[in-house]
Amino acid sequence: MEERYCCIVGAGERTAALPRTGPGDLLVAADGGFAWLEALGLRPDLVVGDFDSMEPPSSRPDAVRLPKEKDETDTMAALRLGRERGYRNFRIYGGTGGRFDHTLANLQILAWLARRGERGWLYGAGWTATAIMDGMLDFGAEHRGMISVFAHSDEALGVDLEGLKYPLRNAALENTFALGVSNEFTGVPARVSVRRGTLLVIWQN
Structure with missing residues (x-):
């Protein structure tokens, strides 16, 4: 059986590695990642965030609005939505650069997934990370x-x-x-x- 991927696009640095999806994959915009996808001409299946880096997109009334004061990042919330839909392999774009604490949080997500028998890949500027x-x-x-x-x-x-x-x-x-x-x-x-x-x-x- 071919693996399905949940691709999450955040508001971090835009890298040469571009979001790629195939049949059965799920494309999720986490907050300001929506603007990157819009620039690429890609329409996400889901939009989620507290929208502190952009206004909620008026074109997506179905966006999942999160409170600004919460215990997890927008990326983690997007990942949980993917897991609820049965996805166990995750590709994270726009999850590096800018605030180092968010980059570190996304590296921790990779380990969180690995400890559950799942796999994540984080794409940075010229590098890729995963955890086993x-x-x-x-x-x-x-x-x-x-x-x-x-x-x-x-x-x-x-x-x-x-x-x-x-x-x-x-x-x-x-x-x-x-x-x-x-x-x-x-x-x-x-x-x-x-x-x-x-x-x-x-x-x-």
């Missing part, structure tokens, strides 16, 4: 540039880095020391895996 828990992530030989691996849980045990310039075997990473920063692809297939714990993986596009 007790699992692995494979890269094709076409990948070039830098890749960094961070423990998101207190410890990440049994970490293997294969096919990279600086390999690791059965390593223990802690979330207070960046042992896995600034590794490099080498033109061969690569794999990042962790036996127990959550890893945040960031690589250049």
